[in-house]
Amino acid sequence: MAIHVWDHRREYENEREDILDAVDTVFRSDQLILGESVRSFEEEFARYNGVTHCVGVDNGTNAVKLALQALGVGPGDEVITVSNTAAPTVLAIDGVGATPVFVDVEPDTYLMDTGKVAAAITDRTKCLVPVHLYGQCVDLAPLQRLAATHGLKLLEDCAQAHGAHAKNGRLAGATGDAGAFSFYPTKVLGAYGDAGAVITSDDEAEEKLRRLRRYGMEELYYVVSTPGHNSRLDEVHAEILRRKLRRLDDYIAGRRALAQRYAEGLEDTELVLPQVAPGNDHVYYVYVVRHPERDEILKALREFDFHFNISYPWPVHTMTGFAHLGWGPGDLPVTEAAAKEIFSLPMYPSLPVDIQDKVIIALRKILSRG
Known part of the structure; x- marks a missing residue:
């Protein structure tokens, strides 16, 4: 029998009744886009992580991209991150028109070597994006100090660290200006397809994120205030994630x-x-x-x-x-x-x-x- 690094089928058999009930709950509801399941998951995931807001989006790549935009990162800016990451981290930076700047990693944990970040900062640097890799967090204290000294934004890439605590005792994503998550099926908290979210306690960033994921529209439909994206978290995935969050x-x-x-x-x-x-x-x-x-x-x-x-x-x-x-x-x-x-x-x-x-x-x- 072939053995692979990941297989969802046994988990599905164990949770099948609940997963199918989640799907049925959405299909029987009166709203299939940005409905009660998305709202409830956002509230519950924010509460789990100890932050004020969660904004569900369509995938982890766009979670990073929209978070960067909400934090004011764009063309002409530099973003410091690592090369030992999945390409989507860097694609998101490139996608907002910013320039990725790489620092090396630590030889034992493969996490960002925070001691190398200061030397990479220039007058164009706008944001630091540590990647919480393989299931544990980068040491955020040095990055917080650098961000405060240089007026930078701190965005945590949490795609691989759902539920992991950093050295400061806070969960991944709860320390920086925002934290971006993927719920790709293989993740610690995975949907049954693509899904993502951004968490933050910044009210202004949350408002921007909600506009950006919905074409850049305000509450009045079809009125675009800032060009955005079609990046909404799907109701079905949100309801499944609600059930799985409890586990x-x-x-x-x-x-x-x-x-x-x-x-x-x-x-x-x-x-x-x-x-x-x-x-x-x-x-x-x-x-x-x-x-x-x-x-x-x-x-x-x-x-x-x-x-x-x-x-x-x-x-x-x-x-x-x-x-x-x-x-x-x-x-x-x-x-x-x-x-x-x-x-x-x-x-x-x-x-x-x-x-x-x-x-x-x-x-x-x-x-x-x-």
Whole structure:
């Protein structure tokens, strides 16, 4: 039986009755767009994260893009972020006409190296976008100090860190001017298709976000005050997310239990296992390990019919689609070295322990050959 890094089917079977009831609830309602399910999810997700507002949007990429626009980022501005991220983070920055500026990551956690940010700030810098990667948060205190000193906005990319606490004790997305989330199906809190949201306690940003996701219109339909987008969160996904939000802490507990089993089963191997930054907790969106012979290990795993992911094999700054930014191989050595050695093991709450044990046994067998 093929084993993949993620599979939603067991979770769906466990939650099928509730998921189908969520769909039926929406289909029987009198409003299919921006109705009660979206409003309720926004209120509940804001409350969960300890912020004032949540604005649901159509996907995580647009969550970052609209948040940038709501914070006043646009053409001529620079935005400091990382290259060790999914391309949508950078596509959103490029999409508002701003210029992404990259800093390297820490070698143990692969999170933004906040000690390198100050040197990257110029008179064009408008916003800092730390990416809370793999399930844990960037240390936000240094970024808050820099933002205050230089008059910058702080936007947290939380697509991989639902429910993770930062060192300051606050949940991902609750410290900066705004936090952008993806609810892509693989996420810690995932819908059954594309969905996203922005959380904030900034009233002005919230008002702008609500206009931007709906063409730029005010309450009066067809009156556009600022050109916006068609980026509304779908009612069906919102209702499903409402139901799943009630189980989010259970999902996280399940992921942590699986992570502990991996740690115990692989601790005496040559794999470099995930490191949790001091003061953080980790929700293990993905379980990323490292080995200098990564490609050979993945090839051997395929012989067992195991098919795992690499997050991420190509740093954004080396992609041809971003060649116009002027970055290239050698510019971010820590990021580039990690990209050659990291890979992800299966990680989702409904992963059966017998399947996880097969992964551990296969890895131990492959590693012992060396």
